[in-house]
């Protein structure tokens with residue numbers, strides 16, 4: 001039988017997450033511009049203790065990622081950039097503990113968890129857009145983002161797997177926002193219209209109902225006021241073993 005571990009488990013902490021002081025927030029500004037007076041966002045996506053240099057490295061890496069994608073036929077001379085990047089890697093690599101050590105450190109008691117390095121929302125993760133989620137008083141969560149060339153699937157469109165990834169992530173926040181927790185057990189998705197690159201995407205997710213360990217969630221992606229993607233999923237409440245914790249630690253029980 002599992003016990004409530006929410007107080008000590010950084011993945012299952014429930015409710016409002018702590019903001020990171022001093023973090024730049026272009027997506028929040030954009031969300032406020034779009035939702036205006038009716039929008040009372042509560043930031044769900046960040047944690048205390050972010051290293052501003054690490055966030056800055058992430059941001060510069062993402063600038064490079066976006067600038068490099070599709071550059072092949074432009075005639076750009078990348079020799080100097082390649083050399084600078086080699087030097088940067090030579091500086092960082094020797095200072096970086098092995099991945100198992102870093103994984104365990106993310107989940108130490110009272111530790112940061114993996115939200116800052118998550119592949120969807122992690123500001124320290126170069127492959128993350130990164131998506132910011134906001135919780136609303138009606139229990140739903142939303143996110144607004146414009147994706148560029150690194151996320152292309154069909155010509156000029158967002159890769160369908162990327163849409164599925166972002167909505168699965170948003171489902172996690174929808175649960176979290178209303179104090180539930182779970183893992184995706186079943187996931188259905190309908191791609192109604194192509195989802196454009198380079199255009200703002202409005203995403204919304206909410207818990208439709210829950211009973212016992214089962215949580216049914218729904219989500220949509222709209223662009224230009226038109227429905228592009230809709231998804232439904234069943235989440236099941238479950239505890240996951242936390243890397244680096246001993247067997248009696250919170251979060252170890254299923």
Ligand SMILES: CCCCCCCC(=O)SCCNC(=O)CCNC(=O)[C@H](O)C(C)(C)COP(=O)(O)OP(=O)(O)OC[C@H]1O[C@@H](n2cnc3c(N)ncnc32)[C@H](O)[C@@H]1OP(=O)(O)O
Pocket residue numbers: 115118168169171172173182183184185186213214234236237238
């Ligand atoms: C902050 C960012 C958060 C981002 C979160 C993003 C979400 C994710 O990506 S989660 C990762 C992907 N998901 C996973 O890896 C989950 C893998 N699956 C599992 O670990 C297990 O199957 C798990 C935990 C879901 C359920 O297993 P278990 O705890 O043994 O439950 P189990 O007894 O099989 O099922 C419980 C109930 O759910 C039902 N159920 C389980 N799976 C399904 C399913 N796929 N479809 C329909 N019903 C299901 C069962 O029938 C059972 O129903 P009932 O109680 O009525 O008989």
